Amino acid sequence: RSSLGWVLQPGAAGRFGRCSASRFGAMLPRRFLRAVRAWQPLRAGGAQSWRVAPGVRWSSRTGESASVTVTEKRLREFVNAEIGYFAGMCAQPVKLPHIFMANTPESAASLIHRHFPVHFATRIKQIEALPHWDAVPELADVHDTLSESFRNLRLLESKSSDLEPLTECIHDLRSRHKGIVSLLGIAMASLRAEGVVDEDFANDWLNKFLLARISTEMLTTHFILLTSGKDGRDGGSCCGIVDSRCDPGEICRQAASNICKDSRFSDIVVKVESHVCSASEKGAEFSFLPQYLQLLVEELLKNSAWATVRAASASPPHAGTAPASRRGAAPASLADDSGVSPITIFVGSDDRQVMIEISDKGGGIPPQQQDRIWSYCGGGAGRSPSLQKVEEASAAPHKQLGFSWMDPLSGIGLKQRLGMGLPLTRLYTEYLGGKLELMSIPGVGVDTFINLRRIDFESPDRMG
Numbered sequence: 244r245s246s247l248g249w250v251l252q253p254g255a256a257g258r259f260g261r262c263s264a265s266r267f268g269a270m271l272p273r274r275f276l277r278a279v280r281a282w283q284p285l286r287a288g289g290a291q292s293w294r295v296a297p298g299v300r301w302s303s304r305t306g307e308s309a310s311v312t313v314t315e316k317r318l319r320e321f322v323n324a325e326i327g328y329f330a331g332m333c334a335q336p337v338k339l340p341h342i343f344m345a346n347t348p349e350s351a352a353s354l355i356h357r358h359f360p361v362h363f364a365t366r367i368k369q370i371e372a373l374p375h376w377d378a379v380p381e382l383a384d385v386h387d388t389l390s391e392s393f394r395n396l397r398l399l400e401s402k403s404s405d406l407e408p409l410t411e412c413i414h415d416l417r418s419r420h421k422g423i424v425s426l427l428g429i430a431m432a433s434l435r436a437e438g439v440v441d442e443d444f445a446n447d448w449l450n451k452f453l454l455a456r457i458s459t460e461m462l463t464t465h466f467i468l469l470t471s472g473k474d475g476r477d478g479g480s481c482c483g484i485v486d487s488r489c490d491p492g493e494i495c496r497q498a499a500s501n502i503c504k505d506s507r508f509s510d511i512v513v514k515v516e517s518h519v520c521s522a523s524e525k526g527a528e529f530s531f532l533p534q535y536l537q538l539l540v541e542e543l544l545k546n547s548a549w550a551t552v553r554a555a556s557a558s559p560p561h562a563g564t565a566p567a568s569r570r571g572a573a574p575a576s577l578a579d580d581s582g583v584s585p586i587t588i589f590v591g592s593d594d595r596q597v598m599i600e601i602s603d604k605g606g607g608i609p610p611q612q613q614d615r616i617w618s619y620c621g622g623g624a625g626r627s628p629s630l631q632k633v634e635e636a637s638a639a640p641h642k643q644l645g646f647s648w649m650d651p652l653s654g655i656g657l658k659q660r661l662g663m664g665l666p667l668t669r670l671y672t673e674y675l676g677g678k679l680e681l682m683s684i685p686g687v688g689v690d691t692f693i694n695l696r697r698i699d700f701e702s703p704d705r706m707g
Contacts, residue, residue, distance in 0.1 A: 322394045329364035329393075337362075337458035339676060342465050343530075343698070346482045351466040352409055356401040362459050363393040369452060374439050381430035385423050392416045410470050413463050420460070424667070427452065428619065435620060442620045446666070449619045453667060457674050461535070489531040491597050491695075492517030492590045498540040499588065508548040510555075512585040520593035527592050530698045535671065539679075540588070542668045543601050543691050547586050550605025550689065555583055557606075584688075597695045604688040608681070616681065617666050 337358050345351040367389050376382045395412050403409075431445040440448070465483040480488040492515065499513035519527050584604035591598050608616060672679040677695040684690075 322390070322397070325360075325397055326364045326367055326390070326393060329360045330368040332361050332364075334361045334365040334455065336455065337462050339461075339674065339698075342462055342483070343485055345462075345465065346469075346485075348406055348466065348469045349404075351462065351469055351483070352406055354462055355409070355413070355466060356396070356399075358462070359396055359459060360393060362455055363389050363396070366452060366455060367393065369448070373434070373448075375434075379430050379433055381426040381433070385426050385430070388419050388423065392419070406470060410467070413466055417460075417463055417467070423456065424453065431619065442618060446617075446619055450666075450670065454670055454674065457671060461532070484532050484534065485530065486533045487530045488528045489533045489536065490528050491531075491536065491592065491599060492527055494533055494537050495540055495588045495590055495599060498537050498544055499586075501537075501541055502544045502548055505548075507552065510583045511548055511551055512583075513544065513588065514585055515588045515590065517590040518592075520591070523593045525592075525594050525697070527590070527597075529592070529597055529695075531597075531695065532675065535675065536695075539668055539671060539693065540599065540601070542664050543693070544586065544588075546665065547601055547603035547605060547689065547691070550603055551584055551586065554604070554606045595697060597697065599693040599695075601691040601693075602688065607685045607688055608683040610685075613683065617669065619666050 335358070337354060341354060342351075345354050367386060370376050370382055370386045370389075373382065376386070395415070399408055399412060427449060431440070431449060434440045435442065435445055461484065465485075468481075468483045480486050495517075496515045499515055502508055503511065503513060517527060587602045589598075589600040589602070591600075669679040672693060672695075675695065676698070677693060680692045680694075682690045682692070
């Protein structure tokens, strides 16, 4: 019997009997998990247990093999010991160059098995370190989701050549993790409202948690695309989520098209201008992650579109001009025939970088919001009650949006009332090796700049 009470075949106790709880996760997985991975659920008298399949050999001197029954309680204790052990490791981020170099399903799977248990365990302990976390339903839900994902991954054979079990596990993981970002936003709002944490603490905590989540989320997307064969590798320029011929101008045009399909922004004209430095030898295309770049541009465009709508709704009507609902706050020379100011996207590139500027004439950032634009807790301020009602009504259900606030694959931003879109967009930009900056001109509008470094697809480690 081990220190945690696992009942093993005779002869095994001598091998594991001296394990302390703190080292249990370090010494047992290879031997014990090899058996538990073949578990079959048993139900007798309403109690659930797990039977290790016959044929798994433990260190028995007689050479006999036997099945072992492990109760659900014992399995939970084992998994908790594993979580404690992996959380004690130094969680290394899955850097973007690692994803670039993982160009086969097998190499991506190796990254998942190496990094995910440590990352999930670290995030679980990060939640448990919050005061009264278990009294907040949203935090408890996220904790349970991560714990289940950790267990499912650890019960897989990491060195198996059959990737189907891992693929099924990742599909399930992605489905269950969709609501995590929104749950965290609601949870932090609750803790702040009760005075448990302050705004600075909430921002730091969310930055740390979400930055780790970005890397694991991107890797799961990369793995799914590699295993599905839908990434265009057969003669194409894509490998998983990486496209060696990503065209930033075309990405911006597609983002603009998606935004304008939203009925709330149908009156807004989005213009895209793409330029290449005359001294550049590489052209506009570069190695990057097109679907994530499009999401970043769409999120920033959405902010500019809301500002334009707000400016139009706040402008009083004048004789001989368009109605207030179709007029921008900018001078008439800056507006189109409908009275709504256009949004312009400038794309420029040289041999070292790609820059995207999104320029609107929505009147600039309201003074009461300027100090909190990068705060996860700053949503909802600075909008009129009437406009906020329109936003909330149009955002429910979320499927009506052109992009989902539930899943970063379909959109980064959250519901307007949570206000996490802009800081989360900056977090994604920084993870991708870029910078996101805003310049607000009072009474005129906002210029938003995305600065991205070119990545050498042949040597992605140069990105740093």
